[in-house]
Amino acid sequence: DGGITQSPKYLFRKEGQNVTLSCEQNLNHDAMYWYRQDPGQGLRLIYYSQIVNDFQKGDIAEGYSVSREKKESFPLTVTSAQKNPTAFYLCASSNPGLAGRHNEQFFGPGTRLTVL
């Protein structure tokens, strides 16, 4: 079945360590996104990518980095520079450029990161 996978579901790290969250999609979507969700805050955009080898900062990119070497993969690294990394991280993909509903974003199951 086509979809988006994120692993692991739960991740624990010590403060000061970098950690990389994986996101893979087999929907053949061009665009991929990373969001952070905190209680009562909704979804906030970290980074997005419209095409391989290109990505753009979202609203809260500081302390994060991404790469897009393959169409299917968009890993997110949470660096030690991120002051409050504990959160629920959601990856999404879509097919931009098509009008209407086709720009719906499909979400992965999320990774809950806890920094101790």
Added chain:
Amino acid sequence: GQNIDQPTEMTATEGAIVQINCTYQTSGFNGLFWYQQHAGEAPTFLSYNVLDGLEEKGRFSSFLSRSKGYSYLLLKELQMKDSASYLCAVWKDSGYSTLTFGKGTMLLVSP
């Protein structure tokens, strides 16, 4: 800038009807999405409106007024499984297909 407002919480009774409102002020507008999110899970698509009016899909309907910057999600015949967070998101026509999300409305359905 952009601003999307939704009520933080709502409660309703099983079998009832509930309306969740969303108002927005954004620098661009190319449509509005509603998503449902159960606790600890991924958001799932409910509806998309780009033209004024009502879109009906089973027990769920969504309304849009572009001139008023206003949308609502209407849930009929509420079921316990409808207890979830409902996210309003605006698609800005900025050349990139980013969505701007509101903070979500937590709906609690009681017996």
